[in-house]
Amino acid sequence: MPQCLICQTDYEPFISFGKMPIANGFLTEKEFEKEYFFELKTGFCPKCKMVQLVEQPDREMMFHENYAFFSSTSARQVIHFKEFADLIAENYLNSDDPFVVELGSNDGIMLQHFKGAGLRHLGVEPSANVAAVAIEKGIATISEFFDEELAKKIIAEHGQADAVLAANVMCHIPYLHSVAAGIKLLLKPDGVLMFEDPYLGDIVEKTSYDQIYDEHAFYFSVASVSYLFEEHGLEVVDVMPQNVHGGSMRYVIAHKGAKDISAAAIAQRKKEEELGLHLPETFERLRRNIETSRDKLVEILAGLKKEGKRVVGYAATSKSTTVTNYCGIGPELVEFISDTTPIKQGKYSPGAHIPVKVYEEFCGNYPEYALLFGWNHAAEIMAKEQKFMESGGKWIIYVPEVKIC
Numbered sequence: 001m002p003q004c005l006i007c008q009t010d011y012e013p014f015i016s017f018g019k020m021p022i023a024n025g026f027l028t029e030k031e032f033e034k035e036y037f038f039e040l041k042t043g044f045c046p047k048c049k050m051v052q053l054v055e056q057p058d059r060e061m062m063f064h065e066n067y068a069f070f071s072s073t074s075a076r077q078v079i080h081f082k083e084f085a086d087l088i089a090e091n092y093l094n095s096d097d098p099f100v101v102e103l104g105s106n107d108g109i110m111l112q113h114f115k116g117a118g119l120r121h122l123g124v125e126p127s128a129n130v131a132a133v134a135i136e137k138g139i140a141t142i143s144e145f146f147d148e149e150l151a152k153k154i155i156a157e158h159g160q161a162d163a164v165l166a167a168n169v170m171c172h173i174p175y176l177h178s179v180a181a182g183i184k185l186l187l188k189p190d191g192v193l194m195f196e197d198p199y200l201g202d203i204v205e206k207t208s209y210d211q212i213y214d215e216h217a218f219y220f221s222v223a224s225v226s227y228l229f230e231e232h233g234l235e236v237v238d239v240m241p242q243n244v245h246g247g248s249m250r251y252v253i254a255h256k257g258a259k260d261i262s263a264a265a266i267a268q269r270k271k272e273e274e275l276g277l278h279l280p281e282t283f284e285r286l287r288r289n290i291e292t293s294r295d296k297l298v299e300i301l302a303g304l305k306k307e308g309k310r311v312v313g314y315a316a317t318s319k320s321t322t323v324t325n326y327c328g329i330g331p332e333l334v335e336f337i338s339d340t341t342p343i344k345q346g347k348y349s350p351g352a353h354i355p356v357k358v359y360e361e362f363c364g365n366y367p368e369y370a371l372l373f374g375w376n377h378a379a380e381i382m383a384k385e386q387k388f389m390e391s392g393g394k395w396i397i398y399v400p401e402v403k404i405c
Contacts, residue, residue, distance in 0.1 A: 006224070016040065018039065023321040037351070040214070042219075044283045046280060053216070077244070089113075089117065097120065101121070101163070101186065102164075102166065103169050104166055107134050112137060120158065126145045148185065152182075162192075164191070164192075169197075180229055180232040183234070198220075202247025206246065222272060237260065240252075301329060309367075311335060311371055312370055315337070320337070323373065324349060330352045331354045335367065336355040338361060339357075340359045368394065370395055
């Protein structure tokens with residue numbers, strides 16, 4: 001039996017998605033033979049309530065100089081992170097010379113607002129190519145992995161932080177105890193950690209199993225986050241549900257006793273109990289729902305192929321890797337995936353090896369159906385693709401339910 005990464009308790013996996021490649025590992029045809037695979041299994045720890053991957057791929061295989069995700073390519077994300085930065089500036093940067101640190105700062109999408117306001121800041125971004133984009137914008141960034149030792153170096157050079165921020169990062173880090181210990185050191189006595197990640201409650205309610213892939217070591221709830229940080233003298237003092245990435249939760253964490261615990265945090269803990277996020281049977285039910293979703297999606301795609309209809313994937317996301325490989329969806333069912341990210345274009349999807357083509361291939365010859373891998377950006381995408389729909393094009397959606405619309 002595997003041991004929990006948070007509390008070392010033995011736990012049972014509740015689902016295996018089978019052999020899986022690196023989710024963001026878009027590759028050339030020459031690289032097919034050397035492609036890395038691991039078994040994607042997920043389990044629930046009954047003690048600390050953490051849902052986690054059983055097997056953790058090496059972090060250097062996921063976050064490196066060819067990492068293919070740039071936050072600023074999404075207009076919605078640009079707005080979201082400006083609002084995030086404004087919230088921090090208005091509520092938590094009250095000292096004479098505030099200092100903000102962001103973990104996994106990507107291309108500087110959030111820190112650019114602190115730079116623009118003339119505030120001291122530092123981004124910690126382990127993917128060198130992404131960090132380089134931020135540095136070119138004049139955003140103070142170092143390309144390293146954050147842990148307790150790096151926290152000490154940052155303090156020695158810059159002092160303690162008023163705020164430590166992270167977005168879609170904490171769930172990527174398997175060695176969270178070292179991160180929590182580093183944050184404990186880095187935060188001023190009245191400082192806050194504010195981070196957001198995909199929320200376990202949304203995954204359960206929406207059967208959004210494509211949130212489960214190699215980069216996401218953990219699937220957080222308020223209960224499991226509380227357990228982790230309380231081990232380090234920190235506590236959750238507020239939560240803010242977010243509608244980005246298909247359903248996320250923003251957590252505000254402070255030194256124990258430094259701030260009042262909000263009514264929202266208390267209410268969310270109660271809601272989690274009502275959802276059964278503390279019960280093993282909830283995850284057995286999730287497994288059954290995932291299997292049903294898989295079977296329905298494959299049935300639709302196989303039926304369209306039999307009818308001679310063209311299906312093209314829309315958005316070469318990391319999440320699509322889980323769906324295509326778990327469901328056995330290859331180029332025989334999905335002709336290609338349309339994507340606007342240059343680093344992915346001309347390559348093939350991980351494992352399933354579906355060609356990734358430029359956006360012009362999609363709008364230059366519309367298919368009858370588009371499989372929406374970027375479902376978490378559905379509103380933004382559908383507003384953009386009015387011509388596709390006016391041409392008679394239909395969307396295949398699989399979250400929260402499998403359907404054609």
